[in-house]
Amino acid sequence: MRKLTLLALVATFTFATSCKNDKKENAEKEVITEVEEVVTEKAVVKKITAELHAKSGSNVTGNVVFKEENGTVSMTAVLSGLEPGKHAIHLHETADCSSDDGTSSGGHWNPTSEPHGKWGDAAGYHKGDIGNLEADEKGNATITFSTDQWCIGCGDPAKDIVGKAVIVHKGIDDFKTQPTGDAGARVSCAGVIE
Structure with missing residues (x-):
């Protein structure tokens, strides 16, 4: 037992x-x-910060931040020294801000050969046609913009914003005058360099 x-x-x-x-x-x-x-599930985040420099005898300065996360690029631009009211902001072809008037940045970034227009318009628009921002009575302005039609450093010529320039114009983008929207002089420029 x-x-x-x-x-x-x-x-x-x-x-x-x-x-x-x-x-x-x-x-x-x-x-x-x-x-x-x-x-x-951890996302890869890419970020570029660029300084906006005054052009065409203006005092317009600031910075712009691009951030890519989960296939969407967001842009936030903060500016000062603008005249109160609306001003056009675009991406231009080349990250070259060396000329006094900003023309060294070339024309609007338009890799898909569309007519100039308002972002998202069925009639067409440039990949650089961001739109207008509004400066307050002190000349300060902020704009935030997001899209999945851009990327940072992906190598796709129809989407990659690296090597482009951010241009702020003296006037308003009317979204119809070809090829620029009749936005006037370039008052600030930043090269988007990775």
Whole structure:
């Protein structure tokens, strides 16, 4: 009888230890699975900050920040020194702000050869046709813009904003005059360089 009780005790201990080890292994597998999900869900964020410099005898300065996350690029531009009212802002072909009047940046960025227009218009628009921003009575302005039609450093010539320039104009973009929107002089310029 003593042998049978001892044997039953050893069998119970072995079974309990085995179950405990199985639970531990399963818990470790669950932890690893959770870590893999976190890693695969983590987004890559790209960011470029550029300084806007005064052009055409203006005092318009500021900065612009581009951030790409989950396939969408957001742009935030903060400016000062503008005349109160609306002013056009566009992306231009080349990140070259060396000329006094900003013309070294070329024309509007238009990789798809569309007519100039308002962003999202069915009649067409340039990939650089951002629109207008409004300066307050002190000459300060902020604009935020987001799109999935741009990328940062992806190498796609129809989407990549690296190597382009941000231009702020003296006047308003009328969204119809070709090819510029009749926005007037270029009063500030920033090169978008990675």
